[in-house]
Ligand SMILES: *[C@@H]1O[C@H](CO)[C@@H](O)[C@H](O)[C@H]1NC(C)=O
Ligand SMILES: *[C@@H]1O[C@H](CO)[C@@H](O)[C@H](O)[C@H]1NC(C)=O
């Protein structure tokens with residue numbers, strides 16, 4: 268066939284494809300999966316029951332309650348440790364394909380170390396959840412680490428700042444695969460390391476609350492996370508994948524960065540922002556090693572600051588190989604967008620991750636607010652973010668592992684949340700059909716109003732409300748629960 272004919276046929280083909288997609292643009296692909304998410308510390312409560320060890324958020328909220336907006340903690344939270352059957356009934360009611368939840372490491376291993384012994388009650392708790400999900404035909408997507416490090420590890424060996432945690436984490440992961448893996452369809456190692464390294468080890472507003480070694484610890488944290496992730500992936504791949512047939516990856520922060528103007532400088536600043544955020548973890552995992560812009564900038568600034576080595580740790584060639592290609596899909600947590608503007612590099616002085624990046628960020632006045640200062644409603648951002656990942660990161664399979672909206676108070680007729688989901692899903696469908704991004708699933712954050720880290724109970728993300736002064740912690744459906752239920756049922760937006 269001559270070239271011109273081939274081009275003509277391809278054009279016709281694309282035209283027909285585009286036409287069918289317009290017709291079906293409201294409909295999700297047949298194998299697309301819908302889920303909903305929670306995390307252990309935010310919902311479980313029972314912080315010291317049945318042999319569970321203390322975690323860094325237990326410790327942080329108990330010792331630095333001034334850092335939590337309403338001085339609260341998650342000692343009881345949604346009491347899901349005792350109410351998991353109720354929660355699973357809600358999942359059944361919603362009709363979701365999968366439930367994304369996390370394991371509390373110290374509930375299973377009170378000190379964090381496998382050798383110190385397994386807490387059987389903790390294992391039973393997750394066994395019960397997995398069995399009940401299975402009985403209800405709901406797939407499990409399990410996060411190994413959603414920010415609740417055993418406090419013992421932090422105190423005894425420095426937690427994520429000590430390289431020996433790689434092996435300690437790998438042993439925990441191995442145990443989890445061994446005990447639970449038959450019933451787990453999707454594993455993710457870490458939830459949003461960008462956030463917990465940044466806010467736990469540089470900014471200090473999250474547990475463990477460190478901010479004393481700025482521009483250094485934050486990158487050590489990220490470095491050890493990447494190595495731990497790769498070690499866990501390797502164990503799953505070699506020992507469990509064949510038998511358990513699940514998938515495994517990591518969940519990354521994905522805040523879309525929109526250039527302030529259409530100038531080369533603002534584009535460069537926005538791109539740099541994305542590389543220092545998403546690329547910090549995605550680049551080593553998908554392409555190998557850190558983004559060049561991070562290596563260059565942090566290296567140059569470190570030299571000027573008088574450091575002998577770059578504050579960004581270096582991977583050996585062997586480590587680059589070990590970390591590359593450790594994903595079966597990419598978990599993307601997307602909520603919001605930031606405007607990014609060029610600024611001249613912050614002068615050499617105090618080292619900090621913020622100075623390494625050196626961009627100006629702001630929100631547009633026209634963007635709608637939510638109950639969280641950081642969460643502005645920018646629906647097209649989810650499409651642009653997915654498109655950017657496809658283009659820059661080898662078109663990976665993507666699962667949106669979190670997306671959601673917070674109200675500032677208990678509201679059952681949560682019109683704003685419903686609009687949020689309607690709009691974001693509209694743009695997600697455009698990413699699927701118009702941009703052909705390989706998006707395989709979508710996850711609402713969250714099932715329940717819960718403990719929202721340093722915002723305490725003041726930011727409410729649930730499709731089900733909880734009145735936290737009610738000792739029963741009764742779950743009450745919001746309008747958005749019915750809205751999501753209809754989408755999951757019809758597989759359509761309208
Ligand atoms: C790192 O952890 C190991 C044990 O895992 C410990 O022997 C060592 O002292 C720790 N290093 C630091 C700097 O805390
Ligand atoms: C931590 O982050 C918050 C929010 O971005 C900011 O207002 C605060 O100044 C930061 N604190 C430090 C110590 O960096």
Ligand SMILES: *[C@@H]1O[C@H](CO)[C@@H](O)[C@H](O)[C@H]1NC(C)=O
Nearest residue numbers: 635636637674675678682683
């Ligand atoms: C819904 O959003 C609008 C626009 O941002 C805001 O004015 C209103 O207060 C919100 N409603 C609730 C119940 O939060």
Ligand SMILES: *[C@@H]1O[C@H](CO)[C@@H](O)[C@H](O)[C@H]1NC(C)=O
Nearest residue numbers: 677733734735736737738739
């Ligand atoms: C929450 O529960 C408490 C105690 O049961 C009750 O007094 C209060 O009115 C409830 N608040 C709301 C908003 O329902």
Ligand SMILES: *[C@@H]1O[C@H](CO)[C@@H](O)[C@H](O)[C@H]1NC(C)=O
Nearest residue numbers: 734736737738739740741742
């Ligand atoms: C809590 O549950 C008990 C027993 O089911 C019930 O009698 C009581 O009314 C409930 N309280 C609230 C505030 O819902």
